[in-house]
Amino acid sequence: MSYFRITLMRSGIGLPKRTQGVLKALGLRQRMKTVFYPVTPEVAGQIMKVKELVAVQEVDKPLTKEELKAERRPDPGFYLESAVLR
C-alpha cells in the first residue's frame, strides 16, 4: 500500500473558506507541515483542490513524527576518534 506525502508549501491565508477547509481537513495547519494519507480517490480529490499550495510525493510507508524530525536534523559532522583517560 502506498501513501501520499503531502507538505503545505504555501499558506492558505486569503483563499476562499472552502479551500481553507480542505487544508484543515487534510490536517495542514501551518506551512511545511507534512501529513501522510493512503492513496485513495478521496484524498486525490482533496489534493486536486489545493494542488497549488502543496508538494505531493508517493511513498511506501508513512513516517512518524520522530522520523520526520530526524530527517530535518543536520548531520553532526564529527565523531569522537580518540578519548583521553577520564
Place this chain on the structure above:
Amino acid sequence: MLSRTIRKSVLDTRIPSSALPPTFLLPNRARYFNSTTQHVETPPDNFDASQLPASETSASASGLPLSKHAQSKLAKIPSPPPPPSKPLALSKSIKELLPLLAVQPSHYISAHIHGKPYLVTPGDIVRLPFHMPGVVPGDILRLNRASAIGSRDFTLKGTPYVDERIFECRARVMGTEAEPMRIKEKTKRRNRKVKTVRSKHKYTILRIAELRVKGLEEIEQ
C-alpha cells in the same frame, strides 16, 4: 632567614626535583596545559578511555558497570559512521586536480558541525557557539563533513558535501569557556517587582589539529 633556608631544604628533600618531570608535563596538568582552566567539566565516572560509544554494548556485556548518567552523556557523542559500502568513484577532473591541491602547502576547510559551517585552517582555535556534551579536554574529534577544501590556488567544492574519504580533519577539544554573566531585568506593568534573570552559557573550544588531503592511491585503497 635561617628558618627559611631550613624549610626550603626540607621541601627539596621531600620530593627530589630531578625525579619528576616539570609540572606542566605531569599527567594531571598536561591535559589542561593549553586550555582554559575554568569550568572544566568533571568527566563521567567509571569511564574507560578505550571504550568508545560504538563499543559501548560490548563493554556493558563484559560486566563493566556504567552509571546511567555516564551512559546518557556518552550517548550524546556521535559514534563513527559505518564504513561506506561502495568504493569512491572520482571524476576525471578530480583525479587530475586533486594531487595538485594535495601538494600545495596550506589548506583550508569549510567544516560543518551540526549544519553550521566553520571556515578554518590548521592551528585555528574555534569557539563553538554551544557546549558540546560528553567531551573533555584532550579528546580528538574527527570532522567528516566539509562543503569545501582548498588551498591558495585550488578549491574542491562538495555537492553539498565533499566525500569524507578524500580528507582527514581532526580537532582537539581544548576545554570550555564561559561568557560573562548576563543579567536581564524582567518587569511587568503596574507592578514594582523586578525579576532578574541570570544566564552564563558555556562554550566548547576546539583547536584544528590536522588537515590533510589524501593522495589518490590512499583513497583508492
